[in-house]
Amino acid sequence: MTIRADRLHVLQVLRGKEPFLGGSALPGGFVRLPEDLEATALRELTEETGLDGSALHLEQLHSYIAADRDPRGPVASVAYLAIAPNLPIPVAGTDAARARWEPLDDAGRASDPLAFDHDQILADGLERARTKLEFTPVATAFCGSTFTMTELRRVYEIVWGVALDPPNFHRKITSTPGFVVETDTHRPLGAGRPARLYRRGTAKVLHPPLLRP
Incomplete structure (x- = not known):
């Protein structure tokens, strides 16, 4: 998350492959052993957006393990929250067709929900950020x-x-x-x-x- 033009924005990508081809999603990907989780989070952020996460505030948010959350089969995801000052326009890569900063109050609208269970992840990330400020x-x-x-x-x-x-x-x-x-x-x-x-x-x-x- 970052603040741009006096509004809270979240980093989103357009998926470049199935499932949810062309749909909006949070950037992410699979662990490549022997990576640890944080290394994967940093690599995926760079690969899908061109942003360097090593200088950002980065913390583990939550694990998501519902059996039906991914149509490809059982997949457990570990979400990370990254916070930074106004960041440059991201550049998409690997399996993302496009990366963009989206105003958070426009993200995951009912008419355009995020892929997988990313609406829930985004809601959890916003509440974590609000609580951390306290x-x-x-x-x-x-x-x-x-x-x-x-x-x-x-x-x-x-x-x-x-x-x-x-x-x-x-x-x-x-x-x-x-x-x-x-x-x-x-x-x-x-x-x-x-x-x-x-x-x-x-x-x-x-x-x-x-x-x-």
């Missing part, structure tokens, strides 16, 4: 190496789908130990006062958590 500093993974407080707040607003009070948000972020570190630099904002830049701190979990409204 309890960890993962919101900074949607930003660059430095960011303004407004940019960080917009991450929360876009992923959660709510409006947040700027002064209250600023107070909560700066009072949470290790969440962000204030830098000595500013970013010009038109004719207004330059905005202070921050970077991610050392905290692994947020205490207290930043709970959704």
Whole structure:
């Protein structure tokens, strides 16, 4: 997932072969032994989109093992969630006919569901991202190496789908130990006062958590 044009987007591919030829799906593929799962996730991301996942926030999401989830037969899938700042247009490869960033609220519409059980995987990934924003500093993974407080707040607003009070948000972020570190630099904002830049701190979990409204 990434944020583009102030909207949350998910990476999708058009399948280049059966099953679901021409259908929309999340990028993925089969393990090639002796690969481990994470190595497979990184390789498939590169092969199907041209993106390098080694610098992204990457975490295992869930395992999907329902017997009827793949028409080819019993297939267990392990999904990964990758989060990054605004990424370039992906380039499809291997068994993907096309790769694209799709606004998440347009993905998996009833008129155009994702292949396999990818609608469920996508829903699980969104809920994981929303929950991680409450309890960890993962919101900074949607930003660059430095960011303004407004940019960080917009991450929360876009992923959660709510409006947040700027002064209250600023107070909560700066009072949470290790969440962000204030830098000595500013970013010009038109004719207004330059905005202070921050970077991610050392905290692994947020205490207290930043709970959704």
